[in-house]
Amino acid sequence: MTHEVGASVIRSIFPCLLACLLAGPAAAQVFDWVPDSRTGGKLLLTGGVSSVEGAGGGGLATWAVTTGYGAEDGIGGNVHATYVSLPDYELRSVGAAVGLWDRVELSVARQEFDTGSTGALLGLGEGFTFTQDVVGVKVKLVGDAVYGQASWLPQVSIGVQHKSNDQGAVISAVGGRDDEGTDVYVAATKLFLSESLLVNGTVRWTKANQTGLLGFGGDRNDDYAPRFEGSVGYLLTRNLLVGAEYRTKPDNLGFAAEDDAFDLFAAYAFSKNVSLTAAYVDLGSIATFEDQRGLYLSLQVGF
């Protein structure tokens, strides 16, 4: 998918979502032609927040939950804006996602990896920015992360994320093999309600460099490999989930080592319409610049 297509998808979805949000109760009417399309059936935060790649999840990790607040008899949707401030870079993401009958999730996101003044040091030019579009589909297979309290079975979903980066020439110059790629993942999420504890584990088959922001595959390795992303969260109140995440990543490029990522997060739901996630993220070394640790902020608006 090209960026133009991705952008047009975003443009076409945003007005609907925004209209629905602004319309409040009218949002339900918009979808009355769809059978069983009540909104707001899930409990607070149980659709997750918007992960950096646009899918419902934590910040770095994608979860098995479907995004938004639609239960099996409803739909949910949201838009997000995420900002990550690092010592030598800045990452911005905007996107939209819908959850359909707590079964299917569709998501789009546009990420901008801004090298700022670091771009000049890398020989790319001041403010050089990689832009990546991510289109994702997730399908719930079995389990219920929230209500399946009598079973050991987590909620399990599979998903695909297709990513396309607009800087193929630079990616090629640093040893990357492709400017687009497709990740496939299996996610398992379970809320241990009696402990107020949420646990997620995801295995992602990928060869994305820095999640695709530096392309796909490389001179060191060009094969898909399973990578892990995990989240542990503790519900402090109905509105507040705090926790930590860890994500392993490939290390395909010879010119720069890539590290695993880590974060400590707090996700606060003001209501089912607005949530804010703040995190301390450690993304390690990115394109030879070490210790990329900083602040992650993500606003999600939806229903």
Place this chain on the structure above:
Amino acid sequence: MRIALLFALMAVTTGPALAQDAHAVPGEEPVDPYVVSDANAGATPFEGQAMWAAFNEGEGVGRIVDQMLDLSAADPRTAGIFVATDMVRLRRTLREQFCYILNGGCRYTGRSMADAHDEIGLQPADFGALVEHLQTAMTAEGVPFRTQNRFLAKLAPMRPDTVTR
């Protein structure tokens, strides 16, 4: 939550013909006979008295049930569920169910979750709304959040029996 619905169901299934109504107490509408069993409560009780104490025992559970039902009946999302419900019976059986699960020394004399919700047509979103009202009521009673979740974890598995798919 479903419990409430379930009770509602019990009330709804009133059979006016059967006079010997062993399972309804004075002030309640008659119900068809059924086998009374604690197993109908749909969950095993907690051990010890900590949970019962955290819910302020019988009086606290009474307030929680009342507020949960009042909120649910006033909520446009869920009000319709209770239109044909014997609220007197529902309040009693819900209190019994909560008391039984919280190990407060009660017997549960209501119907099973599946029977009680058989004809209500409860939808998943209704269930979510009922949980939210129960959470609000427990918070108002001062039940700590984590304790609330321990209780909700007992109720959550009842969802498939109470919700119409």
